[in-house]
Every structure is written in C-alpha cells, then in structure tokens.
Amino acid sequence: MIAHDVYAETNPAWLSYVLVGFLRGFVEADPAGPELPLAYVCLPLCLSGDLASTFDGSNKKTGLREWIERSPQIQLELSDRLNGSMEMVTGAVRLACFSKTVRLEQGRLLPGPVALKADLAKGLSLELSGPVKRADRLGFWVAASGSTKTAFDILGLSL
Template identity: 25%
Template structure:
C-alpha cells in the first residue's frame, strides 16, 4: 500500500508527467474558445484535475457540462481549492517551465498560453489509463473558457486575489 502511494506521489510531482495536465487544460481552453488561456488559470489544472479528491466530482460530466454546473455540485469542497493551489503551485511552475522548454506551449507577451504541435502530440500518445485525468483537464479547460478572464474565474471559485 505504501509503495503505491509513494509511486503516485512521485508521478504527481514529476514535471514531465504534470506537463501533460498543463497541455490538456490549455488544449481544452483553446479548442473550445479559440483563444489562449491565461497563465493563472493553468494553476487550477493540478489541484482539481489531477487530484484524487476531486476525481469523483467529474463522474457524469463531459465537455458540455460547463463550469457553473460543476461548481453548483461542488459547494462543499470548493473551499479547498485555494489551499490546493498553494500546495501545488511549485509543481505547476515546474510543469509550465518544462512545457515551454520542450516547446509544447507558447507564452505570449500578455501572459497567455497556447498549445504548440509538440503539445498536441504529447497528449495523443498517452495510454488509456493516463487519458482519463487528462480528459478531465481538457474538459475543465473548455468549461473555464466560457468565463472570460482569470480574475472572473477565480472570483467564481471564491478565490480572492
């Protein structure tokens, strides 16, 4: 039991593995809205989409569910998101840096991130088991693209700047 937990923790702190979540949330956002995602919004990918705690909240959801429908069902756990972002921010930083260095993403002068060809390729080569959490991140990226900017998104999640 401890060995499985250790392996899970190790994989969830690996920038290469976590870079897939960065690409997935960017891909979902960009694919749904046609716009790049703002960097602050990417910090939601790991604590929400990669976490086992929120995993059940994605059952019976799809790309059409939408952020507000999902949030309505998450009222009892939404208070955990700010602390979860703080707990995972250094891992998100490393994943974003890895993605940029590997040319999986491109960051423009406004702090918006778009997926490049290498990023698309990385997502399509994943095993079926890996695709489930990545699909959550892609759907979540699509959902949050309906809100507008990061400030409005974080406000909807009850996170103060």
C-alpha cells in the same frame, strides 16, 4: 498493498502532459489561450484524486458554474490546495515551454510548435487518462466562462 508513487504524480513531464490537455480544451472554446494564473488553479483540480468523482456525470456542456454548484466541496480549502501545488505547476509550465509543447506570450499559454498526439489519453490506464480528460474538460469550461476573473469568481477565489 498498493504503492502510491507521489514522485511520478508530481513529475514535471507528467504535469506538462496534463497542462497540454488543459490548454487543448481551453483553446477549443477560446483560441486566445488561458492566462497563466489559470494553470495554477486548474492543474491541481484535475490532478486531485479526491475531486475526480466530482467530474462524474459531466461533459463539456456542463460548465464551470454547474460543476461547482453540483459539488461545492471543491471550494473547501481550495486556496491551501493551490498554494501547496505552486512549485509543481511552475515546473510543469517551465518544462512545457522548454520542450516547446506550450509557449507563453503576453501572459497567455498557447500551443507550441511541438505537438503532442491529438488524443493524449488514448492507450493510458484510467488512473493516468483521468487527469488528462478532466484537464481538457476543465479547460473548456474555464474558457467558456468568459474571463479569468469570472472563472476565479465562480471558484470563490479572488485575484
């Protein structure tokens, strides 16, 4: 029997770690940093085990639109997934800001003065490194899409 530790997966420290992965991928493509609402969209997508396989065979060149076209099931009940994770994402953003690994300026998330290791996923098990790697990739795709509105449109969401 395998125990599934939901508390560990929703721990603000762990989620902050994944958030930093998303932020790193994003600022690689757009140094201005993501607008805060993107954290509420992207973190649940990266952390969802049922969506992990949708990242298989992709890389940073794949892009957000192609990823969605390859796996349209991502959009199924997406709003429910996002609404159900709002408190967890808020906790992650707060902890990341309090720990100074992330800063929030004019509605954008930016790297903070306290840096985490450059390769966040190195040395972690596949179960733990997967969300961090997916967050980095998704951050890059979202930044390359051009704007928060464009990313929301591609995902089938409205602001």
